[in-house]
Structure formats: structure tokens, C-alpha cells
Amino acid sequence: MLKPTVGPIIGHTTTNQSRIFIRGEFQLNTAVFGGIRYRVSGTQQWLKAPFAKLELLRDMSAVILLDKLTADTDYEYQAGWFSPMSPTHTVDSVMELPLQWPREVYRLRTRATAITQPRAYILGSCRYLRLTAGIPSLPHLGDRIFSSIGQLIEGAQPPVSAIMMTGDQIYVDDLNLIAPDREYNEILKKYRAAFSQPNIQRLMSGTPTYMILDDHEIEDNWPVNAHKSDASLFRNAMTAYEIYQASHSPACAVTSNGQVDQVLKNYWYQFSDGDIEWFVTDSRTRRNLAQDDRRILDEEQEQALCQWLIESPARVKFVVTSVMFYPDRKLHGDDAWKSFPAQRLRLLEVIRTHRLKNVVFISGDVHGSLTSRLTHSADPNFEVHTIVSSPLHNSKLLPYAKASTFILDQPLALTADGDYRHELTSAVVSQDNFAHMLVDAGQIRVNYHDRDGKQLQSIKIDLR
Template structure:
């Protein structure tokens, strides 16, 4: 057995509730060589609740006493080879490793008071809502002669581990910069605050040669905001970060250029190590929850599932790495599906997978393109689209106009200007109604944006309108240019005007050193009703049209801070540059402003 080590990567503070928090790490064994993991060695994680100077606490959150009867607030957990020696522990919810080997006849209410295997608390110790905690995480390695085809049970594994009180005391000797995580649980559901702040970002290009350190720069001010140690300290501290795609670039140059292009698991592992071991990002990830979702560059540029016919091996390798390094510390709401939802401060979030289920089906048409999987035809098997629609309806029914955040890594609006629904592009009059099947088909048929998936867009918008679902805010990335789109509806639905509030807030890119390649604000529609920008989206057989105005463009590296203000029924959006300075951007009237304040319906 090896001694206690800091994690190879992590800790990452993942999914959070009011009473628990998921902690992620990756371990390493002495005989590992990259993705070639030593079969004769097993790694185990250790998580310990500690005080402000790193000393272990007991189950009553008091300093851990000496002696054989000490009861640390600590647990062992598995780091699995099939997940590249990564693992998570749901602190406050999971029970002791090996508990299934005990007599569980005693009621669960008393489980935490019993001694589990090797001195662990036998049951979960729930955390307190809206409370700050500090943990240290470590790994240890065991010799393992179990054949690969056989599984060692948790109870068998626990029998081979040392008393946890002994190991918990050793965490004080570890480097806190590489093993310590700090977090604050969310407020209790019946005591939700009226405000909420969080950070939003996407697209971390890794950089090349001496520029690799530039890719990590922006995460220093993001970490300072999460910790509350910068100029924004007077504002409410952000509760979490959303990273909405392209956390790695598997194809550093191009999917068509066979240079530095990830193809093997070792290649993908290297991409994640380069990103998650960068000092500023590593610090940010261990100081507040981070929710992640993939986009194309976690696999390859503009990925869609039609490529599975020729690139299934690439897809399975990329997704295996993604699930080990990103998906595993998320909520896992729908089993092994990549999309999920969570709630923070009483505000609901649905995080869509707009990448792995998209399909173009047939060349030369757009009406059979689907972004969130094919629509459901079997009532027993819902598509992602149906799940999102039902989630929106439930939030409106149960919580009224409470803002509903829908993460769509692909930008919902604005459209790229060359993909607009402008009848004039087909030689028809500017006032002619757009035809979703034919208008500007040459540019939309294989588009990577929502404009190439009108059936999905139409189904979602018509569901929002028909259900009176108010205060829907899409959160997006991908396009290497921050902006805000404010949508509205012209026409009548059931004889009445539609006065719903609908926005898309985009933050991109965290690092992208090629501004001449894409992201130019002039390449996006700014006003869908102006000549040369016409992009109205018809709904309900043309009786209603969705129009939008886009503003607040910022092309340089950036992240966004969003503040929900219930008292004023506003969503305030601030853009920060790579040094953490507030960026002045255009407001709805075209004036430079420190922030944009989006009007919402009261709730």
C-alpha cells in the first residue's frame, strides 16, 4: 500500500444542493503510464472535512481527537480504472464504502451514529443549507491481484483499507493548493434568497507553444469573483460557474489537419490534463460548483451524429473521456444521458445536449434536421426535446414566472447573418413570408446553428407560446463573441398579443487568439426586421413571428456574470475581459454601458 498522495487532478466541486456536494478527483498509481493504467494496482479516494487550517474534524464538526475511538467526518470512495482512475463522492449523501457488507437492519436515522467499515460513519452526514465547508481529498494505492474480469466488492475493498482516523490525520501534511476544496451549500428550498449570481463562459482554446499560459489567464479573475477577493466583492458572491462547451479542443487546428488532433484515449486524456491542471483553472474549479456541458470540440469541429457511420471509434473514445472528466461530477439527472437539470436559489436550470443528438438526416433539406434528437413517436421513450418541453411546463405550472434558464451551447439567437430567413435572398420581395423549408436553403441546410434546425426551434417556441411560459433565458457559447438577444412575438395567438419575456445570453470565448477567423459582431443579425438582416421566424402557420434584437457584442476574451434581482424583476448581465476588468458594451439603445439590465415579468 502506498502512502497518501494529493490527487493527480482536482478536486473539482461539482453538483451542489442544500445538503450535499459532489467532489471529483483523479488518482494515479506508480506504475501508470499515461492512459496505460497498471492493472495490478487499485486507487482509492479519501475525502475529509477540515477546518480553516486543514485539520480534520469529527462527525460533530469539532477538532478530531486522538485515540482509537476518534470518529472523523471522512469517507473512502472508489476511483475506477474504467473511468481513467477518476471518481466522485457525494459529500452529505453517500454512505461508507463497504456498507453493504454490514447488517442494515438498524433504521437509517441512526446510521450516522454507527461505525462503518474501517471507522467510517456508517451513514451519510447531511450538510447544512447555505453553509461554507472545506474538505481535503487524497488518494492511496493498493496492490490488486484481482483479474480484470472479476469485480472486487466494496466490502472486500474496505477490508483492505487502514482505519480512516489514521489516514484523516495525514491530510494536514498535503499541499492545500492541490487537495483542498471550499464550497458553500445552496439555500434550503423553503428559504430561497431573492437574488442569485453566477458566472458563464465557454470555449477555452488551449493555445500553442509559449501561448499555452494565455489560455489559463482568464480563470484567475473568475476564481477571485467566486472567492470574493476582487473589486466585485461588494456584490453578492457568484454561487457557481457554467462552462457551456469546448472546455477542451480535441482538434487543436482543424479536423481536416492530422496534426495535434485527438484520436486515441491517450490524446483525449492529455487534453483534459492540460486544461484541468492549469493553475488558475484548477484553483477556480475547487472553490465553487462548476456545471459543464460539451460542445463540438470535445469530439471534433461541428460534430453531429451522422458521422457515426464512419467515426464511431472517435465518438466512443471522446465521450468516454468526457464522461470521466466532465459528466461524472454533474447531476446525472437522466441516467447516462448527457443533458441534466438542477436548481440553485430557487431558480431552475436545464442543461441541453445540443451536440451528440443532432442529426441532418437528408441532404438538401432542413425540415428533417433535429438538434435535440428526433421527436418522440413512442410515448414510453421521450426525446430530449419532449423532456425539455415538459420541464418548462412544469416550472411554469409550479413556480409561475420564476426565470427559467435553458443552457444551449449552440446559440438560439441571434443567427449568423448569412443564415438569416430573408426571402430577398431567394429573389422574392422583402415582405414575402419566409419559407422554413426553402428560404436561404444553401446556407441553412448544413448550418451548425439553430437556424439549420427549424423543426426543433419551431417546436420549442410554439410550446413556450402555447403554454404561456414566461421569463425563459437561454445561455449559450460557441460563437467567440458575447452578446444578448431579446426576442419578441409579432401577431396574435388565440386572438391575443403574446407578451412573454425571452432572451439568449451568450458568453464566448474564454480564450480564442484568432479574432480574424470568426466572432466578428458584424457577422450576426442585430435586428431581424431591418433590410439586409431580415430573420423573422414564423410560428403557427405564419400567424405569429418571432423577431429579435441583438446587442452587447464583445469579441475579445470574456466571461459573463449574471445577477438575478427578484425585487426589481431584472437580470443584470456584465461582461468581463480576460484580466477581470469590466467591459463596456452596447446597451439596447446602442450606448456604451457597464452592464445590461434585462426586463423580466415579476415573480
């Protein structure tokens, strides 16, 4: 067997399941299979290896489900792909072959069942990896920060439950003024290059990684800049996104026969981790730009989000939106929630009128990191926080955000019942960085680190 050409990537992981993405390579006139074998760390016996047939339709990739795992347990696994000599082999028959697995051993940990156990997460967005003629230019620069993240995760207490990447994991339009990629095969090359660099590959093979798209998975400021001729670009970009980002997420259901269903109803999804719950929104592909009903989230998604906010018993609720919920930017803010004030106000009023506590919005996009607090002039019980983490690696062509980038001297929204007012609760980080977020019984601690892992600042958000 051969090493995966992309992956393994650990996706959605629960107390008893884990989804793992692997990619092989096309072989002319012969079938290709990928497989994973695993065991509890410290034991000798490998458990029965699940296999999948790798199809060109999914760029020779598959998501393999490990089921009936034990909670809060360390596992080790091996992954590989091969082409059998006989063309008659099936997924079931290859499981009986005496295969020689690749030597690399990867590790994963299932989620803990203890509800109140402290949890930790890595937050990041906007990883620029420039390609020239399909080849990464200075790829070590775009991969450097993932080594620092991996070093922090190793031995971290509490263990890091997951990595949340909130958009622009690739830049389809990295040379958008000169030669933007539009064809399907060109976009696939972007994903293969971006996800197979050594540090990010090592990181994602050992820590569950959740992703949601932003505009650069398609083109800058989508869909404002879209033209009728962009229909094929959108179709190509989203097909590639579904293969490499959505396929291992909770957006894909598990079928009754233990397979991950790759037919997607939508890109937004939910998941839980103890008494913490996440709602990851698709704030990019379901926008309505009509002036009479402007929406950054479609009606179905807004209703689902509001229902979750009201009904979820979670102690802490994280809402991921790839673009800024607040504060608004002075310039270029129309690509974010600033341009959809009515829908934003509806969400805030749901949180305020239902007296919901510990709601935190997480985003990226702006190439600057910060935390901020939103209050209401007439309602002392209302409080919402936002945590922004961006970028993992910036382009030299793009500026970093700073405090003067944002509108901070006026209320976010004015209503008959009072004003929504916000303030920064951190400095604005204007360099490549990531966030290490820890949640315990009384607080959220957000530690920002630079690309070498050095801590830049630490912010405490008290829970109520």
C-alpha cells in the same frame, strides 16, 4: 497521501450534498484509493472521510459524494490519493488508517434554502488550450482568465452559486488540419492538461462547476463532418467526456447506497437553485440530420424540455444550449439552431401559447458575447432573452464574432399568427471574456468582463 493529479473539481451541489471529482495515478500491481475529509469552516474536528477505489477504467478518477451537509454553510475539505502497503485493503478498511493528508485546504459552500435570495453565476465557453506532442503550448494564456474569475468570486455578494461552462471546455481537434487527436489516451491527456492548469484548478476546487459538451469535445461541426471511420473517435471522445465532465453533473444519479452512478442514460440534465431552474440540453450528440425530421434535440429530450417549461413553477428558467438559439449567423450558422427551424419554432410556440415568462436561453460557441431580446409581432405578452458568453480563450487562428456576424435585419421566424422579431440588447464583445450573471427579485444583470477582470459592459434584463 498525495495531491490529486486532476482536481478536486466541485460538481453538482445542493443544500445537503456535493459531488467532488478527484484523480490519482496508476500504480503497478497495487490498489489506489482516493479520499476526501471535510468539516464546517471554523471547526476543528474532521468528519469521517469517504474513500473510493480509483480504477484505470475511469482514468484513475472517482466522484465522491459528501452527504448530509447543512444548507447555506461554508465547509473546508482536503483531498488526496494513496496506495496502501497491503493488497487486501478495501474502501472501508482504508478509512481506519492513520493517513497524512496533503496540506492544501479547499472550500465549498452549500446552496441556500431561501427561495427568493439573490443568486449569481459565472458563464463561459470555448477555452482553447493548444497541445503539441501532448504538452500545452503557452498554457498560461489559456489559464489566465480563470484567475480573474476567481478574484471576482472571492468576496462577491451575492455569492456565486455556480460556474456554467457551455461547451468546448477542451479542443480535441486543436490541430485538426494537421494532426487531430483520435486515440483514447491522447484525448485523456487533453483533459488532464486542460483541467490541471493552476488557475482553473483553483477555481473549480472552490465553486460548483457544471459543464455540457459542444463539437470540439469530438471534432469541428460534429456530426456533419463525421465519416464511417469516426466511430472509434466518437466512442473515445465520449468516454473521456463522461469521465471528466459528465461524471460530477446531475446527469448521473445517486444510488441508494450513496454512490454516484456512472452509468449515463443521457447527457442533458436539470437542476434547481432556489426559485431558479436550469435545463442543460445536449444539442450535439442526439442530432437528426435527415431532411424529413431535422432535430438538434432528440424527441425524448424535446418532450422533456417542453414538459419542464410548462410544468416547472420556477420564477426564472434558464435553458442552456451550447450552440446559438438565436440570433442566427450569416455564415456558418448551419451548425446551430438556424439549421433546425421547425424544432426551434415548436419550442417558441410552447413558450408563447402557454404564456411562459422569464425564459432565458444561455449559450456560447460563436467566439463573441452578447444579449438579445425576442418578441412577437402579434403577442405583446411574449418575450424571450438570450445570453451568450464566449470565448474564455480564443485561438489566434479563429476570428471573433461582431455585430455584422449576425442576421439582424429580418424576422427570426414567420408564422400565420405573427412574426418572431429579435434585436440586440448589448454590444457584441469581440475579445476573450466571461459573464457574471446576477438574478434578484426584479431583474437579471449581466456583466461582461475581459480576461483581466475589467468590466466591459453591463446589461439589465427586467423580469416579469
